[in-house]
Amino acid sequence: MSHSLRVVFAGTPDFAAESLAALLASRHAIAAVYTQPDRPAGRGRKLKPGPVKALALENGIDVRQPSTLKDPSAQRDLAALNADVMVVVAYGLLLPQAVLDIPRLGCLNVHASLLPRWRGAAPIQRAIEAGDSQSGVTIMQMDAGLDTGAMLLTRTTPIDATTTAGELHDRLAGLGGEAIVAALDALADEGPAATPQPAEGVSYAGKLSKAEAELDFTRPATELAARIRAFNPWPVAWTTLAGEPLRLWFAEKQGLAETRTNGATAEHRPGTLLDPTPDALRIACGPEGRDVLHVTRAQLPGGKPLAVRDLLNSRAARFTPGTCLGDTHQEDRA
Known part of the structure; x- marks a missing residue:
């Protein structure tokens, strides 16, 4: 018994x-x-x-x-x-x-x-x-x-x-x-x-730290997307946008960046914002910026985590294509 x-x-x-x-x-x-x-x-x-x-x-x-x-x-x-x-x-x-x-x-x-x-x-x-x-x-x-x-x-x-x-x-x-x-x-x-x-x-x-949650956009999109999911809900993956923190809550690999007219894959500086979709930020990544990270949930300073669709509807000007995330000295290249 x-x-x-x-x-x-x-x-x-x-x-x-x-x-x-x-x-x-x-x-x-x-x-x-x-x-x-x-x-x-x-x-x-x-x-x-x-x-x-x-x-x-x-x-x-x-x-x-x-x-x-x-x-x-x-x-x-x-x-x-x-x-x-x-x-x-x-x-x-x-x-x-x-x-x-x-x-x-x-x-x-x-x-x-x-x-x-x-x-x-x-x-x-x-x-x-x-x-x-x-x-x-x-x-x-x-x-x-x-x-x-x-x-x-x-x-x-x-x-x-x-x-x-x-x-x-x-x-x-x-x-x-x-x-x-x-x-x-x-x-x-x-x-x-x-x-x-x-x-x-x-x-x-190993124990998690806030410091390791900063993203390195020279890494492949698959790796970055996995890290973003791994650090949700803590410590939350992040980068900077115009010198302010941008927290990324969910992402996936989209595929290669857009192609040139001759068919060759375009190169972008890793971390560059590409033209968004209605639902996602598209970020060039990988060693030559040929990969694309597809971010669907993010958080601006002072705000709550939001679907990117909502962020683009209200704050689209903050996500101008060509802006480089993680770069606090963009004015030096103007």
């Missing part, structure tokens, strides 16, 4: 809250929730609980917010919960080996990639940026390494030419909840055995 496990849950943001919600609806018992300390938010900088804490309090779950788990007293408090397993999802605090050893069945992690590909901090964004055709979640037995533990199960989902990081995040959050419940069900029924990660195919997903 199936039985339940006693679970300690550790997580903080929306992604983790999906897994907690799935566990609350499962047969397993949540002994306590660990989450990061409340952070200041909003104009008043008042302390605000994270999504995991808010969900736990709504369901009457004991919430604990230690600043570290390296403290022996914090470890004793955790051990006193007598948990069978600890589920860790985007918690944000390091779990020392002493903590990993406390639960009877160890600590399980919901990781947003198909390990061993994209170990590290930003697997969702890096998968899109690299042009991967699929992503997924891996339920992993945690060890002292960086996402190196043995795998219990995986769930996959496709990535296509329209997938943004925000969309993939939400999809994987749901899959993570389904997967961790399935993994705990299997553990409660004495299976499946964890499988070591293969040595081949390891890659690392």
Whole structure:
């Protein structure tokens, strides 16, 4: 007969809250929730609980917010919960080996990639940026390494030419909840055995930064479009237009730039605005400006992200063909 496990849950943001919600609806018992300390938010900088804490309090779950788990007293408090397993999802605090050893069945992690590909901090964004055709979640037995533990199960989902990081995040959050419940069900029924990660195919997903979101229009359109989707909704790809930031929220590769009368493909300085379509900005890109990036959603300073159709209807003069994005010295070439 199936039985339940006693679970300690550790997580903080929306992604983790999906897994907690799935566990609350499962047969397993949540002994306590660990989450990061409340952070200041909003104009008043008042302390605000994270999504995991808010969900736990709504369901009457004991919430604990230690600043570290390296403290022996914090470890004793955790051990006193007598948990069978600890589920860790985007918690944000390091779990020392002493903590990993406390639960009877160890600590399980919901990781947003198909390990061993994209170990590290930003697997969702890096998968899109690299042009991967699929992503997924891996339920992993945690060890002292960086996402190196043995795998219990995986769930996959496709990535296509329209997938943004925000969309993939939400999809994987749901899959993570389904997967961790399935993994705990299997553990409660004495299976499946964890499988070591293969040595081949390891890659690392470095942390995102605002600086890397600035676009280099000498890169091919396919690469730029993937980066724009990968950085939506954060940190958001950007360039400059007449010295002011222009944020690009969605784009795709259109094809080659217009041709000359002799049939040869025209060359443009990378970053040059070409004649737009009714729905999109067209930007020359690639090493010789022969490629075209097709931007359909953008944001001017002080405004909201808008469909380019709306921007062109109201601010067409800002997007004069021949203007070079990222160039703050156009007057020098007048």
